[in-house]
Amino acid sequence: MNLGVAMFIGNKLGKFHDMEMDALRCSWGAPLRMRVGVDVNLPLKQAYKIRTTNGEEHIVTFTYVHLPNLCYLCGHLGHIAKYCELRFHDDFVDPVVRPIPE
Known part of the structure; x- marks a missing residue:
């Protein structure tokens, strides 16, 4: 490149x-x-x-390297995905957890 x-x-x-x-x-x-x-x-x-x-x-x-606590859910610094506020919304769907097919 x-x-x-x-x-x-x-x-x-x-x-x-x-x-x-x-x-x-x-x-x-x-x-x-x-x-x-x-x-x-x-x-x-x-x-x-x-x-x-x-x-x-x-x-x-x-x-990204050398960044403290980058949240891969919302993209903000200061917390990790495990503690992201998005997880506490009623309509939250975890992008990593796949639904079980019926």
Whole structure:
């Protein structure tokens, strides 16, 4: 992946700062590691859909490192999914627990 694509994706998350790259200013293989400034008062994005110039759609998923207590239910910092307020809503459906077919 080249720097331009990484900047595009990083700026969709927040403000792109830099990425790990080789002398050709590219990153090979997965995962692509980049540093992005994000507003932690907003939910963190888990994925983003991109479309290539030839019309193909791809889903880019994000993994955050060095963050304290990230909730994967609501995307906010400060608590984990086990203690998320969403669990206490009457219409809550746990995305991990699959319903038993009848």
